[in-house]
Amino acid sequence: MVDVAFQSNRTAAAQAGRRRTGLRNALRRKSMAAFLMTLPLILLIAILVLYPAIYSLHLATLNKAMTKFVGLGNFEFLFKRETFWLVVKQSCIFAISAVVFKALIGFIVAHFVHNVPANKQRKWRGMLLVPWVIPPAMSTLAWLWLFDPSYSAFNYTLSFFGIGPIPWTGDAMWARFSVILVNVWYGAPFFMIMYLAALKSVPEQLYEAAAIDGANWWQRIWYVTLPMMRNIIAITTLFSLIVTFANFDIVRILTAGGPLDHTHIFATWAFRVGIEGSDIPLGASVSLFMVPILAVAAIFILRDITKRGNES
Amino acid sequence: MSTVTIDKSGPTRKVKYGSMSRDRTWALRWSYFFLTLFAIFSLVPPLYMLITSLKSSAEISAATNPWWVYHPTLSNYAELLTSNQFLRFFWNSAWVSIIVVTITMLISVPAAFALARMKFWGSATLATGVFLTYLIPDSLLFIPLFKMFAVIGDWTGVQLINRWYVLLFIYPTLTVPFCTWIMIGYFASIPKELDEAAIIDGASWFQTLTRIFIPVALPGLIAATIFAFTVSWAQFLYPLVFTTSTDQLVLPVGIITTLIKGDVFNWGQIMTGALLGAAPPLIIYAFLMDYYIAGLTAGATKG
Numbered sequence: 001m002v003d004v005a006f007q008s009n010r011t012a013a014a015q016a017g018r019r020r021t022g023l024r025n026a027l028r029r030k031s032m033a034a035f036l037m038t039l040p041l042i043l044l045i046a047i048l049v050l051y052p053a054i055y056s057l058h059l060a061t062l063n064k065a066m067t068k069f070v071g072l073g074n075f076e077f078l079f080k081r082e083t084f085w086l087v088v089k090q091s092c093i094f095a096i097s098a099v100v101f102k103a104l105i106g107f108i109v110a111h112f113v114h115n116v117p118a119n120k121q122r123k124w125r126g127m128l129l130v131p132w133v134i135p136p137a138m139s140t141l142a143w144l145w146l147f148d149p150s151y152s153a154f155n156y157t158l159s160f161f162g163i164g165p166i167p168w169t170g171d172a173m174w175a176r177f178s179v180i181l182v183n184v185w186y187g188a189p190f191f192m193i194m195y196l197a198a199l200k201s202v203p204e205q206l207y208e209a210a211a212i213d214g215a216n217w218w219q220r221i222w223y224v225t226l227p228m229m230r231n232i233i234a235i236t237t238l239f240s241l242i243v244t245f246a247n248f249d250i251v252r253i254l255t256a257g258g259p260l261d262h263t264h265i266f267a268t269w270a271f272r273v274g275i276e277g278s279d280i281p282l283g284a285s286v287s288l289f290m291v292p293i294l295a296v297a298a299i300f301i302l303r304d305i306t307k308r309g310n311e312s
Numbered sequence: 313m314s315t316v317t318i319d320k321s322g323p324t325r326k327v328k329y330g331s332m333s334r335d336r337t338w339a340l341r342w343s344y345f346f347l348t349l350f351a352i353f354s355l356v357p358p359l360y361m362l363i364t365s366l367k368s369s370a371e372i373s374a375a376t377n378p379w380w381v382y383h384p385t386l387s388n389y390a391e392l393l394t395s396n397q398f399l400r401f402f403w404n405s406a407w408v409s410i411i412v413v414t415i416t417m418l419i420s421v422p423a424a425f426a427l428a429r430m431k432f433w434g435s436a437t438l439a440t441g442v443f444l445t446y447l448i449p450d451s452l453l454f455i456p457l458f459k460m461f462a463v464i465g466d467w468t469g470v471q472l473i474n475r476w477y478v479l480l481f482i483y484p485t486l487t488v489p490f491c492t493w494i495m496i497g498y499f500a501s502i503p504k505e506l507d508e509a510a511i512i513d514g515a516s517w518f519q520t521l522t523r524i525f526i527p528v529a530l531p532g533l534i535a536a537t538i539f540a541f542t543v544s545w546a547q548f549l550y551p552l553v554f555t556t557s558t559d560q561l562v563l564p565v566g567i568i569t570t571l572i573k574g575d576v577f578n579w580g581q582i583m584t585g586a587l588l589g590a591a592p593p594l595i596i597y598a599f600l601m602d603y604y605i606a607g608l609t610a611g612a613t614k615g
Contacts, residue, residue, distance in 0.1 A: 033426070112342075125601075145577075
């Protein structure tokens with residue numbers, strides 16, 4: 001009897017307690033549910049992104065057979081190699097010039113599309129975005145064929161203007177130009193579409209006010225459009241800088257780093273050394289050199305995003 | 313060039329308004345002119361793929377006008393589409409992409425919902441973390457991942473390297489952070505009243521997600537799906553590192569490693585293969601362009 005009474009007493013107490021702490025329980029359930037919903041994401045990031053990122057730091061300190069700890073030996077070795085400095089130089093040339101041209105072309109094209117009457121914009125946008133939609137590995141093959149040394153469609157066309165055959169991928173300078181050209185072709189539509197979205201968000205009244213004040217075309221761009229688009233321009237450029245810097249497929253397919261390693265960038269050289277040359281630690285060390293640049297860009301992007309979040 | 317039309321209807325009246333409308337007419341003409349130039353620049357490589365794919369190898373090596381097909385033939389298509397290898401690549405690509413899209417959606421939609429709506433300890437940090445993960449490129453991770461999977465193979469005897477399904481583990485690292493990021497944005501734009509009403513009516517969090525958020529955010533979901541598909545279809549570095557046997561390759565790697573034999577380039581077939589490989593994303597894009605662009609501008613994609 002006593003036992004039963006005690007039990008019922010306890011359930012009653014529990015019920016009362018549940019009513020009182022209902023809110024707290026709901027909150028606990030909520031955070032539990034939220035935790036379960038994000039768990040796969042957390043696991044994925046932890047196991048397949050964070051762990052390998054840290055693991056590559058460890059790999060970079062091993063010798064070629066991965067049996068011995070060599071500390072900074074791999075880096076020491078890299079600094080003494082001329083190819084490494086070529087790769088550093090080429091990565092910077094490639095990323096900076098490609099991003100600058102992409103941004104310029106994207107800005108100009110977005111402006112033109114914005115000028116066109118709204119009902120015709122869709123057609124133009126569609127055509128101009130095509131390079132971005134085709135897998136880069138596929139479109140780079142088309143470029144490789146356009147650049148072909150013996151049957152090059154470009155050289156055939158240029159010969160009509162009396163411009164001699166250009167060794168598109170055979171000469172160091174032209175090979176650099178070619179990989180940048182293909183990267184610009186592939187990436188400019190992204191800028192175009194981002195800038196177009198930004199342009200659409202600039203209120204028309206600002207332009208009218210500027211026009212009434214007698215601003216010319218150049219002044220309208222400089223004092224109205226650019227300040228309004230500053231955030232989007234900054235964030236798109238930083239994004240693109242990260243991706244261009246880490247690019248792989250275009251350079252790999254077009255020149256495979258050649259001629260004489262003059263077009264290697266970090267990713268392609270890391271592949272050459274790490275996978276093809278089966279010196280995994282050295283490859284890991286090479287790709288780690290991308291981290292400082294990525295980190296700096298990421299910090300700026302984050303600052304921008306939190307700033308935007310605070311404004312809204 | 314045909315688009316640079318001279319507008320004959322308006323000017324006589326418009327000129328009365330002064331120089332501004334005349335400026336606008338000229339600005340429009342210049343816009344069309346430059347847009348045509350840029351469109352040509354954009355479309356030359358895909359068009360050249362198409363032109364070459366219709367030529368026989370004899371015509372390609374005859375060094376005639378490369379921009380014109382004198383004797384169009386479908387032999388390249390027939391040869392590729394009947395070769396087992398090519399079909400194998402195509403199906404590998406299709407399976408990998410479809411499964412990866414499914415995995416991505418299953419992981420990122422609930423996670424984005426939790427991050428956008430259920431404020432919990434560390435949710436803001438995690439959202440930022442997702443965003444940062446999305447900035448880590450594949451070219452940084454391929455070497456440690458390769459070594460990791462090799463070690464797993466040594467320890468457990470489960471051979472993952474050189475199997476197409478290893479890509480199912482790896483591709484989500486590219487697609488999930490980015491789709492989650494897009495979906496957080498879409499979910500955050502849904503008015504709070506909607507889910508508050510649902511919770512008051514006694515719906516669980518899961519029901520709120522499936523009955524309210526998913527239907528309302530369907531455009532965002534479509535955008536994320538398209539992206540996940542295009543990203544997995546276009547991946548080149550990971551399959552190049554992780555697969556080598558001909559029957560395990562996906563399309564981009566397959567075309568490059570099997571159709572290019574040493575210095576011999578069978579351009580007719582390579583271009584046909586490249587065009588067929590570019591077709592699925594292009595077709596999806598032709599029908600769902602607006603979703604694609606919406607996703608692009610919402611998520612600030614890689615470029």
